[in-house]
Amino acid sequence: MRKITKIEVQKNNASRFNIYIDDSFELGISDDTLVKLNLKKGDDVTPEFLTQIKQQEFQQQAIQQALNHLSYRKRSTREVYNHLAKQDFPENVINHAIEYCKMQNLIDHKDYVESLKNTMIRTTDKGPEVFRQKLMEAGIEDSLIQQVVAQYEVEQPFDKIVKVGNKIKEKKQGPSKKRQQYVQQSLMQKGYTLETIKDVLETLDFSEDPEMMDNLLQRDLEKVYNKYVKKYDGYQLKMKTTEALMRKGYAYDAIKLKLEESGIVDES
Structure with missing residues (x-):
């Protein structure tokens, strides 16, 4: 019968031990495996018992990997499993x-x-739908997701969301309608609900400065016209230019007036 003849602490890791059987090194194990199986010098080691030791050590390695993964932050079952x-x-x-x-x-x-x-509420500008998506990816139960997402919506300060919306608005120049669309789309991408976005849009000031809008329209008119003049002329050129500017959110009457001021007329 083979016997454990020596158990020694590993030089570079005091929580691991080297096991010698019949004076020959057999394997290294953790202190948890040592304690769980109550291993000691002089123990008889059958092939079956040696297999048990190895299986226990393998299991302990998995546990240690899980503990290490959990030491950095909280994890879900799915995250640890993966x-x-x-x-x-x-x-x-x-x-x-x-x-x-x-x-x-x-x-x-x-x-x-x-x-x-x-x-997320404290450190990000993300809405409840992004929070929901993260929970789904983590494998959290649906009933718990519904409950905590509702709490997220209640606890997230509305004035903070308005600040997010205002910051987005300031990045976009152009007609009020287009700026509102830009803010709405951006807030949706950040995970806010349509109801919340509607309230934010009603709170924000989208008023337009006439002089600035006139300058922007002139700038965009020149860009669009220079693009289409290479392909079209006459009535078709005027209509293509008008349609492009309307897609940018400019009012038809303002476009028509600017076309006349710029000398762009229907030459058909």
């Missing part, structure tokens, strides 16, 4: 590691969603 799967641990070993982490209260979806909610 991390261990990338390390090529089999499903049964992964599931056991996850159960261990849950027993230690290291994986807790209620705590996870609450923490993520508070962090």
